[in-house]
Amino acid sequence: MNYSNIITGTAMVFSLLFSSIASSSDGSERAMKAWEIIEGGALLIDTRTPAEYQQAHLDGAINISYELIRAEINKYVTDKKKPIVVYCRSGRRSGIAQQTLTDIGFKNAHN
Numbered sequence: 001m002n003y004s005n006i007i008t009g010t011a012m013v014f015s016l017l018f019s020s021i022a023s024s025s026d027g028s029e030r031a032m033k034a035w036e037i038i039e040g041g042a043l044l045i046d047t048r049t050p051a052e053y054q055q056a057h058l059d060g061a062i063n064i065s066y067e068l069i070r071a072e073i074n075k076y077v078t079d080k081k082k083p084i085v086v087y088c089r090s091g092r093r094s095g096i097a098q099q100t101l102t103d104i105g106f107k108n109a110h111n
Helices: 003-021 027-039 050-055 066-075 092-103
Strands: 043-046 084-087
Touching: 027 084, 066 092, 084 092
Parallel strands: 043 084
Antiparallel strands: none
């Protein structure tokens, strides 16, 4: 196991999660819930551009740009109850992706 990648990935996801929820009064609670879901085996989706994903991403995350989530999600998961965590830099693109997943019937999508 490459611990430097885990540490780098962990630092990045903390940065991404906290930047996207910083203005929220329940930010700490949401961040803890996201970590629990991730540690529980959720499908982790980076909704940024491929170029952003190549620069850095969380270990284990797949890259599906938010504009393509509707067309691409079934390549990775068909169980509409599977936990999914989406993230991006600010929360805007992942918010759109989460809403798209909800609209097409995914019951456990989290931003």
